[in-house]
Amino acid sequence: QSVLTQPPSVSGAPGQRVTISCTGSSSNIGAGYAVHWYQQFPGTAPQLLVYENNNRPSGVPDRFSGSKSGTIASLAIAGLQAEDEADYYCQSFDSSLSGWVFGGGTKLTVL
């Protein structure tokens, strides 16, 4: 059981918008700790996609956006493209565990 809860899978057609939720608690997201998102293609290492809730590293398209409210963070992907098909992970800090925690990951399928 991951401390941060993500849906196991989401899907959408090319051009559509999808969102991936990341539900935490009062000891992590709800405590105000920043949420970061990573993208991982099969057989490769994760890559930073969004940091500090809603910031994109250089090179990440603005189709990707993050938000946070209360104990829930979300990653939105607009204008879905086939190349977006990957696993997505949220990450934050948990004060009860005194460590960094990840969501269980969400597999995005582009139909």
Add this chain to the structure above:
Amino acid sequence: EVELVESGGGLVEPGGSLRLSCEASGFTFRTYSMNWVRQAPGKGLEWVSSIDSSSSYIYYADSLKGRFTISRDNAKNSLYLHMNSLRAEDTAMYYCVRSSRAVVAAGNWFDSWGQGTQVTVSS
């Protein structure tokens, strides 16, 4: 360009030990905190350990219960993970990961990842 290259993984019997290494290049290694993150086959990501830029502050996941030791050598631009009393559940890809800051802080993110080294614990 930031490059992190892990080595030292392999097949080890339960109860055995292994030392993972990570050689960094393309950035000023001594000014960043570093981490190990692992991923069991078909599973999600799990934070393992963090060390600040000067080795003054070190943190471990509770689940490791003192079996792992992280260290670094800034003169050699290298990060290490010593793993003892290995168990089947330690089987995973181990990633060397750079943090966003020199200090280990709650708000840190993991901005650069190596390609990983596979550790398999089995008899």
